Each structure stands twice: as C-alpha cells, then as structure tokens.
Amino acid sequence: MKAFEVLMCTWDVPFDRNNNRIMCFPHIINICTTHTIESLTDPALADEQTDFDVVPFLGGVEQDYQQAVEHNPIALCCCIVRAIHVSGKHHDDFQEIICTGNEKGWFNLPELQLTS
Numbered sequence: 001m002k003a004f005e006v007l008m009c010t011w012d013v014p015f016d017r018n019n020n021r022i023m024c025f026p027h028i029i030n031i032c033t034t035h036t037i038e039s040l041t042d043p044a045l046a047d048e049q050t051d052f053d054v055v056p057f058l059g060g061v062e063q064d065y066q067q068a069v070e071h072n073p074i075a076l077c078c079c080i081v082r083a084i085h086v087s088g089k090h091h092d093d094f095q096e097i098i099c100t101g102n103e104k105g106w107f108n109l110p111e112l113q114l115t116s
Helices: 002-010 025-040 043-047 065-070 073-085 088-103
Strands: none
Touching: 073 088
C-alpha cells in the first residue's frame, strides 16, 4: 500500500494508505461474474431437477442473443451435465463427440476422462 501511495502521489492522486483498502482481484472477478450470470439467467433454476427442452438448440435455427438468454443457458448447461453424469453410455457418447469434433477440426478440446 505504501508503494501504491507513492505511485498515486506521482500522478497527483490523493491516496492515504492508512485509510484506504484495495479489494483483491479474485474477489472483483467473482463479483463481476456473479452479476453477469444473474443478468443472463436465473441461477436458482440450475438447481431444479427439471427436464429442459433442448429441441430449440438442436434444430439448426440461428438464435440471437436475446433468444439464447430466454432459454436460460445456465440451467440448460446444468441439466446437460447432470444427464451426462448419470449414464455410462452418455459418458461414452460425450467422449466420442469430443474425439470426433477434434479430429474433424470442429473444436480443439482436451480429451479428459470423465468421472462418475
């Protein structure tokens, strides 16, 4: 804080190291991401054990930002993770999608082993 006070003084910015605090970077990132997620969706829905209709996402129809947000992306992602987690076949299918996608250049994802 002393070094920061000296730096601020060189820029003619009043700063008293004894009467000020600087929040830590991870805390600021956490606050920002929390506000962003809350503005996109209702995170409480992610905890519900509800089945989501994924047809709008698989139909090949392009969505604009507003339409995507209205489909509650956080809750949908949580539902997908739960669906993959509960079935060995889903694990294998998901792993195959990653391998195939990497081979065809659709994306470049690490081929990690999923755990139960």
